Amino acid sequence: MNHLLDQLYKTKLRLAGLVVAVAGTGLLFLSHAVATTPTLSWLIGWPTSELGTTLLSAGLIAVIFEYYARREADERATEHFRSAIRQEAPAIRDAVLDGFAFRPEGLKGIASDDTLDRIATNAIGLRVRDSELARDAYADLREQVIRSPERWRDVDVSVSLHPWAAGPVRGHGSMFVATIRWEYRVRPASSTMRFACVADLAEYRELLRDPATTSAWYFEPHGSVKAESNDAFELEQLSVNGKEQKIRRTERRGAQLYSVGLGKAAATGEEITLSYTCRVLVQRHGHLLYLDLPRPTKGFHVQLNYSQADIRYVNVLDYFASPDSSRVERSTDSAAAKTIDVGFDGQIFPRAGVAFVWVLGDELAKDTRAGVHVPSKR
Numbered sequence: 001m002n003h004l005l006d007q008l009y010k011t012k013l014r015l016a017g018l019v020v021a022v023a024g025t026g027l028l029f030l031s032h033a034v035a036t037t038p039t040l041s042w043l044i045g046w047p048t049s050e051l052g053t054t055l056l057s058a059g060l061i062a063v064i065f066e067y068y069a070r071r072e073a074d075e076r077a078t079e080h081f082r083s084a085i086r087q088e089a090p091a092i093r094d095a096v097l098d099g100f101a102f103r104p105e106g107l108k109g110i111a112s113d114d115t116l117d118r119i120a121t122n123a124i125g126l127r128v129r130d131s132e133l134a135r136d137a138y139a140d141l142r143e144q145v146i147r148s149p150e151r152w153r154d155v156d157v158s159v160s161l162h163p164w165a166a167g168p169v170r171g172h173g174s175m176f177v178a179t180i181r182w183e184y185r186v187r188p189a190s191s192t193m194r195f196a197c198v199a200d201l202a203e204y205r206e207l208l209r210d211p212a213t214t215s216a217w218y219f220e221p222h223g224s225v226k227a228e229s230n231d232a233f234e235l236e237q238l239s240v241n242g243k244e245q246k247i248r249r250t251e252r253r254g255a256q257l258y259s260v261g262l263g264k265a266a267a268t269g270e271e272i273t274l275s276y277t278c279r280v281l282v283q284r285h286g287h288l289l290y291l292d293l294p295r296p297t298k299g300f301h302v303q304l305n306y307s308q309a310d311i312r313y314v315n316v317l318d319y320f321a322s323p324d325s326s327r328v329e330r331s332t333d334s335a336a337a338k339t340i341d342v343g344f345d346g347q348i349f350p351r352a353g354v355a356f357v358w359v360l361g362d363e364l365a366k367d368t369r370a371g372v373h374v375p376s377k378r
Helices: 004-036 038-043 048-102 113-128 131-146 201-208 264-268 361-369
Strands: 152-163 175-186 192-198 215-218 233-240 247-252 255-261 272-283 288-293 297-305 311-318 327-330 339-348 352-360
Touching (some): 113 131, 192 201, 192 272, 233 247, 233 255, 288 297, 297 352, 311 361, 339 352, 352 361
Parallel strands (some): 152 297, 192 215
Antiparallel strands (some): 192 255, 233 272, 247 255, 288 352, 311 352, 327 339
């Protein structure tokens, strides 16, 4: 089907040819009338006959050109264009692909998110030669990274363990107090940070998936200590670019919640430095402290100080999905401060983290008295 503008052009050309032909015919009739009518004798010197013949010929040629010559000209132009496209198609294709490969921002203006997802999936599939693996891998990447509300950078964590003075030193109910300080750089997706400590395991798992929750802790009630108690969990301070922020706390049966407004610094959209300190109770005989990274992270360092805890040795388990290994450094046996440093410079996916698993000194003493072989410190 011809384009509307082409149809309009053809109609105007035909109308112009018809008008010119009619005008030429009129002048020919006028020339004939001049020769036979005395009252028109004053027009004998006018070239009405020649002008009429010229206009009539021009009008007829215009109509003939429209029906025949222009159609052939359009067909020749179309064929020349197709030939040029076929000849230059490889060069055009390579130029487009090179442009997208080296200037990917060009894709942003012409491709939707769904199109970009298909391009990325197909590219991964070509590289790994497995389309199903590519779909699954990219789907995980999209859910964990692309749809993440924010990304952390240069995360530094320090953890200090010491016995809980309000409970038994050993046995059932004995606890460690873990004082944990976080510091990292981020462009916040929200003007409010939220922290939670809950006793319901299902609610804890739901909070882990909630992008509005910065940190969630699960606390199993022990005696008089419940999840809503300050002894179980407390957010002690939070600062933005070194400026302390007001902390709001609410509690209900089986849970306590903290919310902190980030102030004007979060509204600018620029990267800020966040730091906060929290205190949590950890079961001494649970032998485990796990630090979770809920956001995509670039650069991570954590130091555990267990000098005041009766811990014989600590094993480290990192859950970084990367071909690179983390750095683990331990203090020497002769050092007064018993510390473990874990560092990783690469990219870390959400829900990754570091687990510290310890063996207590009194457990080793009991095994030694029972004649059980005790493994060397590692």
